[in-house]
Structures are given as structure tokens and as C-alpha cells.
Amino acid sequence: MENEFGSIVHPGNVNEPENYKLSNFRFRLIAILTAFVLVFCLIGTQMIIMAMNPDSKIIQTEANLGEISGRKDIEDRRGKLLATNITVNALYAHPHEIIDKNKVVIELANIFPDLELQFFRDKLMSKKPFVWLRKTISPKQQQSVKDIGQPGLYFGPREMRVYPNGKIASHALGGSRFGNERVDGAEVIGTAGVELYFDKFLRKINDGDSKLELSIDVTIQSLIEQILKDGIGLMGAKGGSVVLMESKTGEILSLASFPEFDPNRRPKNLFKDDPANSPIFNRAVQGIYELGSVFKIFTVALALDEKVVELGTKVNTKGPLRIGGRRISDHKYFGPSLTVEEVIVKSSNIGTVRIANKIGSVRLKEFYKQLGLLEKTSLELPESKLIVPQFPKKWKSLETATASYGHGIAVSPIHLAVAYSSLVNGGYKVEPTLLKNQAKVESRSFIISETTSQLVRSLLGQVVVKGTAKESNFGGYNVGGKTGTAEKPDPIRGGYYEDKVISTFASVFPISTADYVLVVTLDEPENNLGSESFRYASKTAVPISAKMISRIAPLLGLKTNE
Amino acid sequence: MTDIIFRPRSEFFEESELPRWWKTVDRWSLFSLVGLFLSGLLLGMAASAPLAEANGQQAFYYVNRQFMYGALSFTCILGLSILSVQENRRIALIGFLVTFMLLCALPIFGTDHGKGAVRWLSFFGFSLQPSEFLKPFFVVAIAWVISAGQKDKNIPGTAISFVITLLIVSLLIMQPDFGQAALFLSIWTIVYFVSGASYRLLVGFIFLTSIGGFMTYMNSEHFARRIDGFLSPDVDPRTQLGFATNSIQEGGLFGVGLGEGVIKWRLPDAHTDFIIAVAAEEYGVLICILIIIFFIIIVGRSFILLLDERDYFIRNCGVGSISFFAFQAIINLGVSVRLLPAKGMTLPFISYGGSSLVASGFLMGLLLACTRRRPQGNVNQ
Numbered sequence: 001m002e003n004e005f006g007s008i009v010h011p012g013n014v015n016e017p018e019n020y021k022l023s024n025f026r027f028r029l030i031a032i033l034t035a036f037v038l039v040f041c042l043i044g045t046q047m048i049i050m051a052m053n054p055d056s057k058i059i060q061t062e063a064n065l066g067e068i069s070g071r072k073d074i075e076d077r078r079g080k081l082l083a084t085n086i087t088v089n090a091l092y093a094h095p096h097e098i099i100d101k102n103k104v105v106i107e108l109a110n111i112f113p114d115l116e117l118q119f120f121r122d123k124l125m126s127k128k129p130f131v132w133l134r135k136t137i138s139p140k141q142q143q144s145v146k147d148i149g150q151p152g153l154y155f156g157p158r159e160m161r162v163y164p165n166g167k168i169a170s171h172a173l174g175g176s177r178f179g180n181e182r183v184d185g186a187e188v189i190g191t192a193g194v195e196l197y198f199d200k201f202l203r204k205i206n207d208g209d210s211k212l213e214l215s216i217d218v219t220i221q222s223l224i225e226q227i228l229k230d231g232i233g234l235m236g237a238k239g240g241s242v243v244l245m246e247s248k249t250g251e252i253l254s255l256a257s258f259p260e261f262d263p264n265r266r267p268k269n270l271f272k273d274d275p276a277n278s279p280i281f282n283r284a285v286q287g288i289y290e291l292g293s294v295f296k297i298f299t300v301a302l303a304l305d306e307k308v309v310e311l312g313t314k315v316n317t318k319g320p321l322r323i324g325g326r327r328i329s330d331h332k333y334f335g336p337s338l339t340v341e342e343v344i345v346k347s348s349n350i351g352t353v354r355i356a357n358k359i360g361s362v363r364l365k366e367f368y369k370q371l372g373l374l375e376k377t378s379l380e381l382p383e384s385k386l387i388v389p390q391f392p393k394k395w396k397s398l399e400t401a402t403a404s405y406g407h408g409i410a411v412s413p414i415h416l417a418v419a420y421s422s423l424v425n426g427g428y429k430v431e432p433t434l435l436k437n438q439a440k441v442e443s444r445s446f447i448i449s450e451t452t453s454q455l456v457r458s459l460l461g462q463v464v465v466k467g468t469a470k471e472s473n474f475g476g477y478n479v480g481g482k483t484g485t486a487e488k489p490d491p492i493r494g495g496y497y498e499d500k501v502i503s504t505f506a507s508v509f510p511i512s513t514a515d516y517v518l519v520v521t522l523d524e525p526e527n528n529l530g531s532e533s534f535r536y537a538s539k540t541a542v543p544i545s546a547k548m549i550s551r552i553a554p555l556l557g558l559k560t561n562e
Numbered sequence: 563m564t565d566i567i568f569r570p571r572s573e574f575f576e577e578s579e580l581p582r583w584w585k586t587v588d589r590w591s592l593f594s595l596v597g598l599f600l601s602g603l604l605l606g607m608a609a610s611a612p613l614a615e616a617n618g619q620q621a622f623y624y625v626n627r628q629f630m631y632g633a634l635s636f637t638c639i640l641g642l643s644i645l646s647v648q649e650n651r652r653i654a655l656i657g658f659l660v661t662f663m664l665l666c667a668l669p670i671f672g673t674d675h676g677k678g679a680v681r682w683l684s685f686f687g688f689s690l691q692p693s694e695f696l697k698p699f700f701v702v703a704i705a706w707v708i709s710a711g712q713k714d715k716n717i718p719g720t721a722i723s724f725v726i727t728l729l730i731v732s733l734l735i736m737q738p739d740f741g742q743a744a745l746f747l748s749i750w751t752i753v754y755f756v757s758g759a760s761y762r763l764l765v766g767f768i769f770l771t772s773i774g775g776f777m778t779y780m781n782s783e784h785f786a787r788r789i790d791g792f793l794s795p796d797v798d799p800r801t802q803l804g805f806a807t808n809s810i811q812e813g814g815l816f817g818v819g820l821g822e823g824v825i826k827w828r829l830p831d832a833h834t835d836f837i838i839a840v841a842a843e844e845y846g847v848l849i850c851i852l853i854i855i856f857f858i859i860i861v862g863r864s865f866i867l868l869l870d871e872r873d874y875f876i877r878n879c880g881v882g883s884i885s886f887f888a889f890q891a892i893i894n895l896g897v898s899v900r901l902l903p904a905k906g907m908t909l910p911f912i913s914y915g916g917s918s919l920v921a922s923g924f925l926m927g928l929l930l931a932c933t934r935r936r937p938q939g940n941v942n943q
Contacts, residue, residue, distance in 0.1 A: 028756050030865075033861065039896070047850050048851070050847075051847035
């Protein structure tokens with residue numbers, strides 16, 4: 001209701017309710033006002049105190065290593081350190097506190113010869129109240145800085161990530177960098193590899209687990225890297241990769257890629273060159289290649305498991321074979337027919353295609369899928385999440401034919417190691433893992449029967465005894481394996497290079513139990529050691545694998561010629 | 563305090579609106595608001611230069627814009643405070659419905675200005691922050707609903723206003739904007755308090771809210787990091803807080819001198835959330851004290867004038883709007899002297915920003931309408 005003043009007078013208000021009188025309202029209002037005014041005064045006082053005491057340093061230089069500086073160690077399967085932290089110091093300054101700035105600039109430039117005089121001058125002559133000068137300094141440099149004897153130079157302690165083995169296992173480890181930096185510590189963030197994949201876990205330093213245990217064996221890893229590097233040098237290859245896997249668990253004992261890098265000084269991504277040639281490129285995981293004849297064993301294993309052929313079944317190898325307008329031939333004429341065993345031992349394309357035709361494209365594709373060859377792997381590396389194999393969408397007769405001997409389908413060496421492990425371990429699918437004792441063994445899904453797995457092992461053994469891998473010396477260990485030499489696709493002209501190959505040897509040892517699978521892949525190798533030059537896997541990847549096996553088998557506790 | 567009603571009637575019966583307004587409006591608050599705005603322009607000259615440079619504008623581009631918004635803001639103050647309270651209420655309730663719908667529309671049509679939260683609506687080259695405009699309208703809405711409950715015991719006014727508040731708070735948390743959400747909740751609590759809440763209920767409510775805040779702290783990394791940064795004993799010099807504390811120390815009583823400050827070049831929010839740090843560095847802490855005095859005058863005068871108010875709605879509305887104003891100032895100032903954890907909150911009439919300035923104009927127009935002297939119904943208390 002309105003009165004004549006243009007204001008409201010509510011009758012209800014005139015008689016204050018018993019429980020809420022005007023005095024009560026006033027009391028509450030005054031209470032709030034008092035609180036507001038007190039807070040304003042508090043803020044004003046605080047401002048004056050701060051302004052009057054510019055020396056009351058809120059910034060402390062004492063160490064206060066809190067939550068941001070911890071990071072768990074990474075160890076190999078035998079407890080050897082792969083990554084740990086050391087305490088170092090960062091150097092920063094409050095330029096306004098420095099008395100003789102010119103002297104400090106000259107002295108600092110002497111202590112840090114890698115930095116320009118101008119760098120320090122710009123930093124210290126700026127009006128900023130705070131400047132970082134260097135992220136990490138050595139104890140000796142720290143002493144020299146103290147010896148300058150000027151105020152305003154401070155040290156901030158921080159934990160720095162170090163990889164004591166240098167380049168060994170660099171691709172699995174990845175690398176790290178400083179994140180948020182404070183004077184009392186700096187955050188370490190994983191940038192690649194397990195450091196990135198397990199970043200959250202590594203940062204939680206109080207959850208009971210004090211370390212991350214990898215399945216890598218650093219002794220074997222360093223041997224393999226050395227032999228790979230020597231071999232690549234000898235054969236003038238662009239690069240190469242090695243995967244050593246426990247066939248029954250999928251645990252990776254060694255993961256190598258060359259060229260390599262030092263995670264202590266991880267190189268930046270080099271964009272001007274093909275990234276696939278960069279040292280930080282993990283060929284074993286990120287590189288997908290057409291791997292060629294190493295796939296033939298998949299086709300034959302399926303044919304044996306489906307019982308469409310037996311080892312002794314004769315297969316027509318008369319060529320050339322014309323499918324969908326394309327010619328499929330062998331590298332030499334093997335006669336009118338070979339047994340299934342001979343198709344693998346001598347590596348006949350025509351024979352494999354004829355076996356594949358007996359299976360049918362639908363079943364072959366399904367089998368490849370079961371082996372994990374058509375999907376991403378579940379390996380614990382951020383890089384593997386992005387890598388999907390390449391293969392034709394529709395498998396008509398031509399696509400099926402080429403896929404049966406490993407062409408027109410590109411997978412990573414990890415994929416190959418998983419597929420071989422699953423074939424020889426008794427026939428169940430394994431998942432690759434970089435973690436120790438993490439493999440899921442209770443839920444085994446069998447892809448082929450135990451008997452077929454046994455047949456596959458003996459077939460692979462025959463390749464080494466009398467087939468494409470017979471010339472190499474495996475140091476007296478019983479080894480099985482399959483070679484593959486695939487011409488590289490030419491991205492510019494289309495089609496394939498005639499003189500550039502990816503040469504692969506997928507091997508299994510010891511042949512009786514097939515506990516370990518070793519996949520060695522070389523990019524553009526050429527063996528010029530004899531009178532002729534060879535690119536075939538039998539002259540490139542096989543001898544390198546042979547050397548590796550003869551050196552690492554003793555470390556794995558294996559005996560010769562069991 | 564019965565003198566008002568005994569004033570000559572002529573004081574309320576001027577021929578034209580404007581002189582009548584001039585005689586009844588709280589001139590102390592009005593002048594303080596002008597003082598705040600002018601200080602804001604002065605600080606803006608220093609603080610917005612880097613932003614202008616970054617956006618390729620002339621040095622005083624943002625000061626000019628701020629001046630334009632200021633004119634609009636004071637037009638709102640004049641326009642609203644000249645109207646009667648119930649006319650204000652009518653406008654505000656319509657405004658409440660519109661802004662509330664805009665706030666609801668944010669998840670669909672909103673834009674993210676690069677801070678990871680969708681708080682802005684953009685159209686025709688303008689961007690507008692609905693949560694700023696919601697403030698004055700929200701105050702009117704809950705004041706009205708609560709006062710309805712006070713007048714008629716059959717209306718569950720408090721409950722309805724609480725539901726409205728919760729709805730808005732959850733919309734703000736979804737953005738996410740925990741600070742604004744807490745602000746709206748606090749305003750409701752204060753209005754509820756002055757409307758005669760029982761102390762027992764109030765303590766229970768505050769207890770529940772604290773538990774809610776603690777749960778948010780445990781579950782939100784972003785939120786927790788800010789609180790942790792605040793609780794840690796030493797300030798990291800590379801954070802916004804570190805810069806702000808540093809600059810107050812650097813400035814001393816009289817400042818490092820015009821244009822000499824460095825903080826404005828280093829803090830991205832120097833012209834809005836941390837403008838007081840720029841003020842302290844360049845002009846010295848005395849100008850900050852002056853600004854604080856302006857705030858105290860406005861808050862003090864408004865509360866004192868409201869002491870005599872008899873109308874439930876005007877009481878609630880006045881207390882709500884002045885509390886919004888005071889809270890914003892306290893949070894902004896408290897952060898820069900490290901009495902509070904880092905929270906982006908504009909300083910009313912000082913920080914740069916069209917939405918904030920015009921919305922504050924609405925809020926203050928409403929407040930001045932509530933605190934205008936008018937005859938009170940009961941003289942017997």
C-alpha cells in the first residue's frame with residue numbers, strides 16, 4: 001500500500017512481530033557493519049605495514065621441499081636404477097639488492113662461460129624485482145657465485161631428474177623437464193616414454209610404492225643396443241630396432257631403437273627432417289613398416305590349425321601367379337610344388353598365397369585381428385596410443401594374397417613380437433607390457449591349439465637349421481625364426497624402391513620352450529662384407545640377431561644345445 | 563531516530579523530481595562513488611597501457627572506453643535512484659528473469675575468454691558477463707521473496723529464496739566459478755541473517771557450507787592449488803600473488819613514480835583483478851588507503867541509513883546490495899595483501915571492465931534508492 005509520499009508503509013510493519021523487533025534488526029545490522037569496517041581496516045593496516053617494511057622479505061630463500069619436488073625412481077627388473085633425482089640448485093637474483101651490478105655481471109659471465117655477458121646485463125639491469133639466471137648450477141659454480149660476495153644473488157634448491165645409464169633404454173624412459181618452478185623447488189614433468197605415461201604415479205610419492213619397476217633388463221638392454229649400433233654401422237643402415245619379449249607374459253626385456261638419444265639432454269623435435277629419422281622417434285613402437293615374409297608363418301599356422309593342410313601337404317608353386325591384374329612371383333623358381341614345411345623354410349610367396357586361398361580372406365583377416373596385428377597395442381607408452389597398423393579396408397583376392405606374405409599391411413615391431421609370442425607360447429594371446437610382473441596370466445584366450453603352436457616352433461626351427469637363416473652362428477643355442485625382406489614403399493614416385501629394404505628377423509629361443517621372442521628390424525641395410533652386396537635379411541638382420549642371442553642367452557640362464 | 567517524520571512535509575513535495583532526489587539521496591555515498599570512479603580512471607591510465615599496446619591500440623584507448631562505460635554506469639545510478647523502490651523492484655524482477663535465462667544459456671552460447679571457464683556471452687562485437695548483471699537483480703529477487711515471507715507467515719519466503727540461490731550457485735559452479743558462487747551464497751546468508759534468521763539455523767547452515775567448501779577443496783585440483791598456494795608460508799615470486807606482494811613493498815608510501823611500475827607488464831590481469839597492486843606500486847600505498855576510505859564511507863553510510871528502515875523489502879534489498887559491494891571490494895583487496903587466497907574478483911568502480919562497471923551502477927542505483935530518506939511508518943520504537 002502506498003502513501004502520498006510515494007513510499008510504502010505496510011501495516012504489517014507498524015506492529016513489529018514479537019520475535020523480531022527493530023532493535024534486533026539494528027543489532028544485526030551493526031554487527032555486519034562492524035565486521036565489514038574491521039576487515040577494511042585490517043586490509044589497510046596490512047598494506048601500510050607492507051609498504052613501510054620493504055625489507056620484510058616474504059620471499060624466503062630457505063629450502064622448503066614440499067609437494068612439488070618429489071618423483072619416484074624408475075628401476076629395471078633386477079632393481080638397477082634407470083631414473084632418479086639429485087638435488088641441485090637454481091640461481092636467481094633480486095637485482096635491486098645488488099650493490100655493484102657491473103662487477104656481478106662480469107663475474108657471472110666468467111663463472112658461466114656458455115652464457116653471454118649481455119645476457120646477465122639484461123637480466124640484472126632490468127627493473128624486475130626477481131629474475132631467474134640459471135635453472136641448474138653445479139656445486140662448484142655455486143661456490144664461485146658465493147665468492148662474488150654481493151647481496152641479491154640467491155640459490156633455489158630443486159630435484160633434478162637424472163638417467164644414470166645415459167642413452168641406454170632412452171626410448172622406453174622418454175624424458176622429463178621442469179614444470180612449475182619456484183624458489184623452493186621445481187616440478188618435474190614427464191615428456192615422453194614411461195616418464196609421461198606414468199607421470200601421475202611417479203609424482204605421488206606417498207602412496208606406498210616407492211618406485212616404478214620396469215620389465216626391462218638393463219644389462220641385456222645395453223648389450224643389445226651395442227650390438228645393434230655396431231651392426232647398423234657395419235651395414236650402413238639408416239636405423240633399426242629390437243624388441244626382446246618374454247613370450248609367455250608379454251614382458252619386454254629390451255626395447256631398442258637406433259638412432260638413440262640421451263634422456264638427460266633430450267633433443268627437441270626436429271621438424272625440418274622426416275620425423276621418422278629423428279633420434280627421439282621410437283622405431284620399435286612408432287615405426288610401422290611392411291615387414292614382408294615374417295608374416296608367412298601366420299598364414300601357415302592358421303592353415304595348420306584349421307587343418308586345411310598338413311606339414312607334408314604338397315602346394316603348387318608354379319608361377320607367376322596373376323591375381324587382380326598383379327603378378328606375384330618368388331625370388332627364384334622353386335619347381336612345380338613344395339611341401340608346406342618347404343614353403344616356410346624356403347619362403348615361397350606363391351606357396352603362401354595358395355595356402356591363404358584355402359583358408360579364405362574372412363578367416364585370415366579375423367586371425368590377424370586375433371593376433372593383434374590390426375589394432376593399437378596396449379603397451380604402456382604414450383607413443384603407442386597413436387600408432388594404428390595400416391591395412392586395406394576390404395580384403396579382396398589381391399589384398400588377401402599380399403597380406404598372407406606380409407605386404408600391403410604395415411605394423412610396428414612390437415606388433416610383430418606380440419604376434420610371434422602368441423603363436424609360440426602355446427597359442428594364447430599376450431599383451432605387451434613394460435612393467436615387471438604385471439602380465440595378466442589368469443585369463444588366457446587361445447588363438448591356436450597347443451599342438452599347432454608346437455608345429456610352428458618346429459617349423460621356425462627348420463628355417464634356422466636348413467632355410468633362409470642357416471648361415472649364421474647362434475653360438476650353439478637352438479633357435480627358430482623367420483626372415484623377412486620387404487622393399488620400402490617410395491612415397492614420391494609411388495610403388496616400391498628396388499634397392500631400399502626393411503630387413504627383419506623374428507626369432508624364438510630356446511626352440512624347445514620358446515620362452516623368448518626377439519624381433520630385429522633394420523632400415524635400409526646393405527651387407528658389403530663379401531664380394532657381393534646383399535640386402536636380404538639372411539645376410540643382415542639374421543647375423544645381428546645371432547650375435548645378440550649368443551650374448552644374451554647366457555644372461556638369461558640358458559644352456560647351449562639342450 | 564524519529565526526526566525524519568518531523569521534517570517539514572515540503573521536503574518530500576518538491577515540484578520536480580531532480581531537486582527532491584538531490585535532497586533525499588545519500589550524497590556522501592554518491593560523492594564517494596564518483597571518487598572511486600575517478601581513482602579508477604587514474605589507475606587505468608597506468609594499468610591499461612600494456613594491454614593497449616598488446617592489442618595495438620593507442621595508450622589511453624582503454625581509459626577512454628572506461629570513461630564511456632562510467633558515464634553509462636552513473637546514468638544507471640541516477641536513473642534507478644530517482645525511481646521509487648517499487649519501480650526499481652519491477653524493473654529488477656524483469657531483469658532477473660532475463661539475466662537468469664542468459665546465465666542458463668551460457669553453456670550453449672557462451673564464449674570462453676581463454677581462462678578455461680565459460681562466463682561470457684558475445685554478440686554484435688560486445689561481450690557481456692551475465693553473472694555480473696545478475697547481482698543487483700538477484701538481490702531484489704531474494705529480498706522480495708524473503709520479505710513476502712516475513713509479512714505473511716504462510717509464504718515460505720526463505721525456502722523459496724534459498725532454492726533460487728542454490729540454482730544460481732550450481733549454474734556458477736558448472737562454469738566453473740567457485741568465487742562467484744561463494745559470493746552469491748554469502749549474500750543470501752547475510753540477507754537471511756538480517757531478515758531474522760534464528761541463530762541456531764544460521765550456525766547449522768554455515769557449518770554445512772564449510773563442509774561443502776572442504777569437499778570442493780578435496781575434489782577440485784584447481785581450487786585446492788589456490789588454497790595451498792595461499793596457505794604455504796612463503797610466496798613464490800613468480801605467481802600473481804608474489805608479484806602483487808612484491809609491488810606493494812616496492813611502491814612504499816608514495817610509489818615508484820608514474821609510469822615507472824613494472825608489475826603491469828607482467829600480470830595479465832593487472833587492469834582488472836590486480837589493479838590495486840598497480841596502484842600501490844606506481845602511486846604508493848596512500849592512494850590505496852584513500853580508496854579503502856571511500857569504500858568504508860559508502861558501506862558505513864548505507865548501513866547507518868538502513869538502521870531506521872521499517873520496510874522489510876527495503877531492508878533486505880539495501881543490505882543485500884551493499885553487502886555485494888563490500889564483499890567484492892574486500893575479496894579483491896584481501897587477495898592483493900595476501901589475507902585471502904587468489905581469486906579473480908573485480909574491484910567495483912576501479913577495475914577496468916564494462917560489464918562490471920555497468921552492473922555496479924545498477925547495484926549502487928538500487929542501493930541509493932533504498933537509502934533515500936523517506937517517511938517511516940512507525941515512530942514508537
